[in-house]
Amino acid sequence: MPSIFATSSTAIPIIFVTKSSWDAARETLPPAQRQFAVASAFAAKPGSYLALPAPDGAIAQVLFGLEDDGAKSRDLFRPGALPGLLPAGTYRFANAPHDARLAALAFALGCYRFARYRKAETPDxxxxxxxxxxxAEIDRxxxxxxxxxxxxxxxxxxxGPEQLAAAAQTLAAEFGASYACTIGEExxxxxxxxxxxxxxxxxxxRLIDIGWGDLAHPKVTLVGKGVCFDTGGLDLKPSSxxxxxxxxxxxxxxVLALARMVMDAKLKVRLRVLxxxxxxxxxxxxxxxxxxFTSRKGITVEIGxxxxxxxxxxxxxxxxxxxxxxELLIDLGTLTGAARVALGPDLPPFYTNDETLAADVARCAAQENDPLWRMPLWPPYxxxxxxxxxxxxxxxxxxxxxxxxxALFLQRFVxxxxxxxxVDIFGWTPSAKPARPEGGECQAARAIYKMLSERYA
Incomplete structure (x- = not known):
């Protein structure tokens, strides 16, 4: 996707306001715009939007409502709703939202449209x-x-497996990575x-295998569950x-999203993707x-x-x-309904016995608004x-x-x-939120990328 960023001396300002700051902010507006806002009953509710007209009818500036600082919860991706509201043009933040970097990222994520099968124009x-x-980091x-x-x-x-492999091969070729694939009876x-x-x-x-990076750098391996469709097998799922x-x-x-970020940033790792x-x-x-079945590791597995x-x-x-x-082995998968029962669709659990790694992942998840929650590898179970x-x-x-x-099952193979x-992700947004349209979602990748970039920049 082309970068959403541009330079412009005539960019239209976006003014962020909250319920508590709106009265003061309104008084700074030119009289005609102030009257227009009053006539429009703009009240600075979170997510509210109002384009203020210039004398010639063009947009002079935009008002957008955010949560107050003391609100019980704040959606730091709230500005991600803007691309779906704004007319075509170039904009700038006239004042600071709660987090300017996350607001800019949300703006970029809010431009996404899935248009493979029906017309869906990307916001201009x-x-x-x-x-x-x-x-550049936001674009990445x-x-x-x-x-x-x-x-x-x-x-x-x-x-299907073939098309997923083709997507991985295309990504590998883009960054000069090696690519191998073991197929079928092999x-x-x-x-x-x-x-x-x-x-x-x-x-x-298939087993897809990508390699990238300097052989002298620390080895980081990413493993991603690629079940392209799951009927449940003979233990058939219901249609729902x-x-x-x-x-x-x-x-x-x-995992491919994370690998793209790592390779684009040229992190000092020897990356392998399986x-x-x-x-x-x-x-x-x-x-x-x-x-x-006898697994690769030699552990015999009964199919329960x-x-x-x-x-x-x-x-x-x-x-x-x-x-x-x-040095570091990371796996991501859409694995259990139990994770959704425990934490819902937006908060994937993660597991590790490395306390430093756990603290780094939790901190980066919070910084990137890519929420994760640590769960225990509880030995008695x-x-x-x-x-x-x-x-x-x-x-x-x-x-x-x-x-x-x-998680304990997988631990036996490490x-x-x-x-x-x-990380037991959901990979899906059930109902649209700012910067997160309904459908497939990138979960955990940004948080893990942030952690890796701190370690291997």
Missing amino acids: VRLVPPDGVDA MADGAMLARDLINTPSNDM LEKNFPLIHAVGMASSRAP GMLIMKKDMGGAAN IPAVENAVSGNAFRPLDI NTDAEGRLVLADALALADEEKP DAWLDSKTATVTNAPSGGFAGSITC EHAGSWLH
Whole structure:
């Protein structure tokens, strides 16, 4: 997407006001504009918008309402509603919103439109970068978010394992990264869990492998769940549960978004990206409940539920990643409904035993308005994964602590990495909010990028 930033000496000013500041701000307006605001009953409610006319009928300036400083909650992405409200033109912030950098990012994210299948014109608006704001960094984060949104929003008939691999290959080529892909029956010997989940589909499963960066730099490996559609397998989902399962490759989409940010910023890392791309389908050769497979790591896995497939494909990819002993190993996946029950769609849980890493991730998540919440890798629950016939089950009975037991399952496949971070994202915005349209969403990638940029700039 082209940059939303521009320079202009005639940019239209946007004045941010709150209910408490509106009375004073109104008195600074020219008389005609002040009267126009009064006649329009503008009251500076959060999200309210008013274009004030110049004598010639053009827009002289824009009023936009924000929450008061003392409000119980403030949406720092509130200015992301502006691109959908403003007429075409170039604008500037006349005064400081609550956070100028996040407001500029929100403005960029608010310009997104998914237009692959129907006309949806991108807002023809530009913004003069606020003083002290790194426009290139904002563009970098926005471009990553747009990539993730486009990939997730594309329906599964046009975003199967092959198309996801093609998107990854295009990204690798853009930044001069290496690209390899293991396909179909080639997976059965070395990646049996990935093969098992994907073998029922007419669209062959894949393991995508991207490498980038100086070999002398610290090794950082990203793993993303790429289930391009999830029927639930033989443990079939109800129709309501399948409705947005095109988003089940959201972990892969967000890992690619994060990789784009890392490579564009030229962080001093040796980056590896692994994406198991599959479709969890139903056919005569679909894997079954109580089947047992020997994973890449040698751990035997009993299938407690075929709808707990994401952790299976991640397990083999994590095992491969772990063999190289990376300094930092990160996986993202749309994994459990339990995470949504616990924390809702907007607040993904993350897991790690590295206290420094946990503190850095939480701090960066807050700074970037990319919320994450730490959950425990609670050792007593690890025994719930025990199987009577295999080393481990992928779906313990009981139904409790589903996000935690998923994380504990994955932890069994990570042994040698210096630090490991697991994030159970939703990858979807159920109802539109400023800067966050309904549909596929970039979650955790900006927060993790911020953490990586602090460590490896």
